[in-house]
Amino acid sequence: EAGVTQFPSHSVIEKGQTVTLRCDPISGHDNLYWYRRVMGKEIKFLLHFVKESKQDESGMPNNRFLAERTGGTYSTLKVQPAELEDSGVYFCASSRQLSSTDTQYFGPGTRLTVL
Amino acid sequence: KQEVTQIPAALSVPEGENLVLNCSFTDSAIYNLQWFRQDPGKGLTSLLLIQSSQREQTSGRLNASLDKSSGRSTLYIAASQPGDSATYLCAALSGYSTLTFGKGTMLLVSP
Numbered sequence: 373e374a375g376v377t378q379f380p381s382h383s384v385i386e387k388g389q390t391v392t393l394r395c396d397p398i399s400g401h402d403n404l405y406w407y408r409r410v411m412g413k414e415i416k417f418l419l420h421f422v423k424e425s426k427q428d429e430s431g432m433p434n435n436r437f438l439a440e441r442t443g444g445t446y447s448t449l450k451v452q453p454a455e456l457e458d459s460g461v462y463f464c465a466s467s468r469q470l471s472s473t474d475t476q477y478f479g480p481g482t483r484l485t486v487l
Numbered sequence: 488k489q490e491v492t493q494i495p496a497a498l499s500v501p502e503g504e505n506l507v508l509n510c511s512f513t514d515s516a517i518y519n520l521q522w523f524r525q526d527p528g529k530g531l532t533s534l535l536l537i538q539s540s541q542r543e544q545t546s547g548r549l550n551a552s553l554d555k556s557s558g559r560s561t562l563y564i565a566a567s568q569p570g571d572s573a574t575y576l577c578a579a580l581s582g583y584s585t586l587t588f589g590k591g592t593m594l595l596v597s598p
Contacts, residue, residue, distance in 0.1 A: 376530070405584070414491070415576070415588040428584055463530065470584060473538060475521060478531035 376479035397466030410460035493589035510577030
């Protein structure tokens with residue numbers, strides 16, 4: 373079974389530009405999550421999809437961030453326009469169910485650097 | 488708001504030592520407590536998941552305990568090996584979807 377994949381692995385952009393991150397969850401996993409780790413801080417939750425619906429987007433920092441999951445398969449996270457403080461590692465995770473026994477499987481992350 | 492703290496931030500031990508990593512959380516209303524491992528440039532790998540009704544879980548040389556009432560969890564690694572070198576992350580699950588992470592403990596096991 374293929375794991376969670378993320379693309380690109382690294383992205384370097386200038387302030388004000390737009391970047392789109394992609395996540396492909398494990399096949400059959402309805403739940404998809406985005407997390408972010410900025411330098412020196414802990415990994416923080418951004419949002420959660422159940423299929424194509426946003427279940428919880430309480431962690432999204434501001435309206436420069438837009439997440440989509442059309443068709444309930446892969447997801448994209450767009451940052452527009454990017455700011456310096458957006459630099460960090462963006463992780464995607466997926467899980468089959470919402471339960472106390474079901475772990476979230478994480479991708480390798482996308483390292484975003486905003487100059 | 489849940490907060491998770493991990494102590495120590497970094498740990499260096501010689502091969503063969505037994506060690507304990509500590510995790511504390513502020514809100515005891517959790518569904519489970521998970522320990523992850525992260526290798527440099529890689530994603531997170533789930534090591535152990537302890538449900539809120541459980542006290543401990545074991546996998547090979549790893550043993551994780553959970554004390555919900557005191558808001559603490561420990562990860563015990565027996566007979567450490569250089570391959571155990573990684574960052575270990577503790578995360579508490581609240582609301583069935585939101586994992587709250589600690590900053591991690593960076594472990595170095597020297598041969």
